[in-house]
Every structure is written in structure tokens, then in C-alpha cells.
Amino acid sequence: MKEADLILTGGVVLTMNEQYDLYDPGAVAIRDGTIVAVGPAEEVEQAWTARERVDCSGHAVLPGLINAHTHAPMTLVRGLADDLRLDVWLIGYMMPVEREFVRPDFCWLGTQLACAEMIRSGVTCFGDMYYYEEAVADAAAQVGMRAVCAQSILKFPTPDALSYDEGLRLAEDFIGRWKGHHLVIPAVGPHAAYTATAEMLRDCARLALSHDVPIHIHVAETAQEVQDHR
Template sequence: MQKVDSLVSARWVIPVEPEDAVLPHHTVAIRDGRIIDCLPTDQAERQYEAGQHQRLARHALLPGLVNAHTHNAMSLLRGLADDLPLMTWLQDHIWPAEGRHVSPEFVHDGTALAMAEMLRGGTTCFSDMYFFPEVTGRLADRVGMRAVLGMIVIDMPTPYGSGPEDYLDKGVALHDAWRNHPHISTVFAPHAPYTVSPEWLKRVRVLADQLDTRVHMHVHETAGEVEDCVQSTGQRPLQRLDQLGLLNPSLIAVHMTQLTEAEMDRLAETGVNVVHCPESNLKLGSGFCPVHALQRRGIHVAIGTDGAASNNDLDLLGELRTAALLAKGYSGNPAALPAHRALRMATLDGARVLGLDGEIGSLVPGKYADLCAVDLSGVETEPLYNPISQLVYTGQRERVSHVWVAGRLLLNERRLTTLNEADILERTRAWQARIAPEDTHD
């Protein structure tokens, strides 16, 4: 018998490649943090000798979910200013609160809260856009989560930096610090075309080419953003980005709720990647990303939650259901986003958008053993005819029982193994007591 570190057996294994495959009574074999085999359980027990064997008789085992757009530390601002338009929400509440409170301690505590929530919902990888990303990197390294750290760029000074030059210097240093890490990487993260001047976007493009990294940016989030750009420059934001050379396979364009047919054609021509944040866009009244039309053009579309301040959760299973239903309603086509494709958006497509699809996103030999197990038994999920449909349309994050990253168990029977839940809640409540008296919701 071959020796492996661990075996994980489940009632169903959903490998995502092929995207609609369901493997009943299968086992994933793990050695040195990577998948070495996926085979029927009876064969696995004859072929492999494991130090640990997790048997999940009522569960679906699938790739860990990939949250392609977050502002993790903003979890400390969850519910601070709900039911407001985007710019009112930002300018009158969020930005003032950040100006008063953002610090390494704020980022550490808010990110710990976010990581705990994401792990308990089956998320193993996130792409974050926020200040003090070095704090997020150190915490992700200690906790064991897979993280893509945004190298933030914005025209205005903040508690993190004095201006674009300072942000870029810090970003390059961040990239150098993590460039060889097995589960932490970096992307440039200019906030948006309306908050980063063209000269600095050009610098971002040049540096991204030099460092061979991607560019993660809010683009066409609201109709107002597009209209303001047309009034001030005579061009839509995507036109300006195209002229700056930023429409290319390295761009990760987040939100994209305001798109013409010609713009979607251009995105396909240039290989731009898109991240869809359905619940945040719905809550802020920002519009609808035309997912079906983008996917028909061959554009990779991933799913992100956005920050908990605008969502108000980091629940990717919930996001999947919303994305699937919204695509059907928006297009008038019930087949626009089938369940298996929605699941792929939060796994393999998320990995592709982040440039990690060679390492994660599906359960195939050679990739890292980033896994999550979801209990599909009970009155809420039975009878069960199609496990993938059941995951997308009835799946609840409270049914996520186990999570592994690179074969390391980070959630065991709903208990976090590398984070202290009681400590996180104590710190979160202390921040609430500091922040709440300073904000008034008119």
C-alpha cells in the first residue's frame, strides 16, 4: 500500500473539472498538501495507507470556495450605515469612519473576523483590497488561509500612505516580501478610475508588467460613476482604461454593472477578467452585471462578496444562489446560469481570474488540497436528486463542517482550529463600542 498523509472520503465528491461531474462514494488522497488521487472509496482503502482518514457519509466534498473580491477589515463596519446610495454611504459614513480608525490594529482585528466568517462558510482563498495589506498577509500566513493581497493605490492620503508614490513603494515592498510564498500572492489594487489619476494608472500598468502581476480594480460599479466620467472627460471609464493599456488579461475588473454590447465585445477581445458581486450591488442599488452575456463571449467571471460593510456578509454559498437566480431573472432565461456553472464561478473561475487555476479551484491530482465539506442531510436539503443543484439552491454556510487548505484542517466539525473565536468576538465588540457613538445615520 502507498502511504499518504490523509484520506478524505465523502458521499459525493464534486471535482468541478468536469464542471458537472458528481462522483459518488469517492475519496481524495493527500500527500504534502496536494491531491495525489481521487478514486472510489473502496479502491482508496485498498490502495492507500493514511495517517488520518476523514469519513463524511452525508457530505459533498468540493474545492474550497474562492472569494475574488473582499475588503476584509471592513467587517468591523458591518451594518454601520445601511440602506444608503453608494456615494452617500462612502463619503458620509465609511470614509470618515476609516479616517478615524484605520490602523494596523483595525486591519488585524477586522481581518481576523472576516477570516473566521469565511472559513466557517467554506472559503479557503480570498483576494483582498484594503490598507495595511502586510498585516493581512501575516495573519493569513499564521491562520493558513490562501490570500491574494491588494497593493492599494489611491490619489488621496490615508492613514496607510501619503499618496500614490508612497502606496506604490509600499506595494512593491509587499510584493517582494511575499513573492515566493506558497499560499500568499499579490496584485496591484488601484481603487477605481475616479480615485486614481491617469498618470498613476500608467505607472501601475508598467509595474504590473515588470512584476508579472495582475491589476484588481473597481470598474463601472454604478451608472453615476460612468456618467460623471463622461461629463468630465468625454469618455466612459473603460475607454480611458483602454487608452492607458489596462484592458488586457491581467485586469480583474470588479462589479461591471454598466456595460454596452460594444464594451463587452472589447472585454472579450482583450481578455479582461470580471468579478461579480451580486448581493453588494443589489444592496447598494448599483445595477446588474450581465453575467450570461459575458460568459457567452468566453469572459471569465468570478464571484466576490465585496466587504461586509456593504453586503453584509461574506457568505459565498449565499452569493452563489443569488448570482444564479439574478442571472436568470436579468436575462429572462432560466438556463442562463445553471447550478454547476455558478459553482464553477466560485471555485475554478475564481482561481482563473486570480491566476491560481494551476494550483487550486478543482479537485484534480497535482493541485493543492484546498477542500470544503458540506453536510447535505436533513429536512432542508432532502430529498436529494442532484448534489450540485442542492448546494447552489439550498446550500447554507451553517452546513459547512470541514475546511482544509493545502491539506491542513482549518475547520473541524464547525470549530476553527487556527483562530480563537472568543478572542475575535471580544475585540469586535470593543471596536463596536468605539465606532458606534461617532456615526450618525441621517
């Protein structure tokens, strides 16, 4: 028998491989943090032994989910004026609240809460865009989640930058410190077309290209926005 560290067994295993193979009941053997066997439970259990064995009956076993768009620290303002149309909510309520309260510790704590919630629902990786993105990245890395973290850049003052030039500098500094991290990919976050100028968008694209990092931006959030940017 081969030796693994952990065997997850008895659940419905969704492999998400090219054939979408599904094993019910299935098992997954893990050694040194790497999956070493996946297959029908009986087959895996006959070939592998492990110090730890988790009975996953009644559960699905699948690759971690990815939340492609978050503002993780905003867990701390959840429920605040959340029944308004987007532009009224964002410009009229949320941005003034953020300018008042959003600091690095706010972002770090809010992200830790968000990570706890995401892990509970099976999310192991998230794409974020917010202010003080370094605090978001730091909280995610400490928790052990993967994240693509975009430093927001807007055409007006934000909680962490008085101007868009400053926002751009913050983004570049942030990228310099986090590029190559084993869990966090830094990114450039021009917030949206309606909070940017054409020049800003070009600068953001140049920055992303020069550092070979992703861009994260809001597009087509409302029917009005789709119409405005046609």
C-alpha cells in the same frame, strides 16, 4: 494497500476536473499534503489505508472556493451605515471612519476574523484590496490561507498614505517583501477609476508590469459608474 495520511470518504466528491467527474459516494486520499487518489469511495478505500479517516456522509467534498473580491479588515465595520447608496456610504461614511480607526492592528485582527468566516464557508483563497495590506497578508499567511493582496492606491489621503506617490511607494515596498511567498501574491490596487487620475492608473500599470504582479481595481460597481466611464 497503499498508505495515505488522510481519507475523506462517503461524501459527494466534486472533482472540478475537465470532465466535471462526480463521485457519490466518493473518497479522496491525501498524503504529505497532496491528493494521491480521488474516485468512488469503494475503489479508493480498497486501494488505500490511512491513519485518519473522516466520514463525509451528507457533505460535499470539493476544491476550496475562491472569494475574488474582499476588503477583509472591513469585517470590523460590518453593518455600519450599510443601507446607503455606494457613493454616499463610501465617501460620506466609510472613508472618514477608516481615516479615524484603520491601523495595522485593525487590519490584522479584521483579516483574522474574515479568514475564520471564509474557512467556515469553504473559501481557501481570497483576492483582497485594502490599506496596510502587509497586515492583511501577514494575517492570511499565519492562518494558512492563500491570498492575492493588493495595496490600495487613491488620489487623496488614505489611512496609510498622505498622497498617491506615497501609496505607490508603499505598494512597491510591499511587493518587494512578499513576491515569491508560498501563500500570498502581492498586487497593486488602484481603488477605482473615480478615485484615480489617468496618470495614476498608468503608474499603477507600470508598477504591476515591472514586478509581474496583478492589478486589483473596482470597475462597473454601479450603473452610474458604468455611464460615467463610457
